Amino acid sequence: MTKKEQLYEGKAKKVFATENPELLIVSYKDDATAFNGLKKGTIHGKGVINNRMSNLLMRYLEKAGVPTHYVEELNDRETLVKRVSIVPLEVIVRNIAAGSFSKRYGVAEGVVFDTPTIEFSYKNDDLGDPLLNEYHALALKLATKEEIETIKKYAFTVNDRLKAFWAECGVTLVDFKLEFGRLSDGTIVLADEISPDTCRFWDSKTGEKLDKDRFRRDMGGVEDAYAEIMKRLTQHI
Numbered sequence: 001m002t003k004k005e006q007l008y009e010g011k012a013k014k015v016f017a018t019e020n021p022e023l024l025i026v027s028y029k030d031d032a033t034a035f036n037g038l039k040k041g042t043i044h045g046k047g048v049i050n051n052r053m054s055n056l057l058m059r060y061l062e063k064a065g066v067p068t069h070y071v072e073e074l075n076d077r078e079t080l081v082k083r084v085s086i087v088p089l090e091v092i093v094r095n096i097a098a099g100s101f102s103k104r105y106g107v108a109e110g111v112v113f114d115t116p117t118i119e120f121s122y123k124n125d126d127l128g129d130p131l132l133n134e135y136h137a138l139a140l141k142l143a144t145k146e147e148i149e150t151i152k153k154y155a156f157t158v159n160d161r162l163k164a165f166w167a168e169c170g171v172t173l174v175d176f177k178l179e180f181g182r183l184s185d186g187t188i189v190l191a192d193e194i195s196p197d198t199c200r201f202w203d204s205k206t207g208e209k210l211d212k213d214r215f216r217r218d219m220g221g222v223e224d225a226y227a228e229i230m231k232r233l234t235q236h237i
């Protein structure tokens, strides 16, 4: 598959056209941002880890009945994916209080929920990705009622599967963000990435953070944490 013109450059990835209008190539960068782009930096080797991890997890989820945009890993940093139009919702599933949830509701990090929660933000950098509910999403015509139902069903399946999977790696899946897209026929599929950039991973025994919070919070050991979480995954899968 030949890489053609660059269509888009995001914070962590570039997207290229291919000779097939239904397929795109995603290229993962080492660039890291946080706080809506206010904090910028580089996490050396991150692109390689996120590419591989996302692909491994998407293949695993496909087998569990969640359709994804994944087609084929091309090399260390690049993957062939199905072209989708992204549903402009950030879908966040949480098992344990952390980050913006703890801040917003005044709950200590680490409080474990009886059942997982889901929330949506409007994917819009200019507005700072504001939190919204399903009725807001419908009013703004971001997705249909049926699409939202499908997205919720897939998001909780992803959580069930990944929570169990990571537990076997000695890792607690605290929370994560998903993005979904529509194929040309309207089918909803899981898109974007699943990586330490988009998930909170805590070591099950020590509680050590093995994700992008180390970058967000200037904790140091960022590259080591990404390498460690990748090691846990490849030792298990």
Ligand code: UDP
Pocket (backbone or CB within 6 Å): 090, 092, 098, 099, 100, 101, 129, 175, 176, 177, 196, 197, 198, 199, 200, 212
């Ligand atoms: N997240 C993400 N992109 C965003 C916002 C959040 O990937 O733009 C992920 C984040 O890594 C975490 C989860 O979604 O795993 C919940 O993040 P939260 O809402 O707590 O926001 P944060 O504290 O990261 O600002």
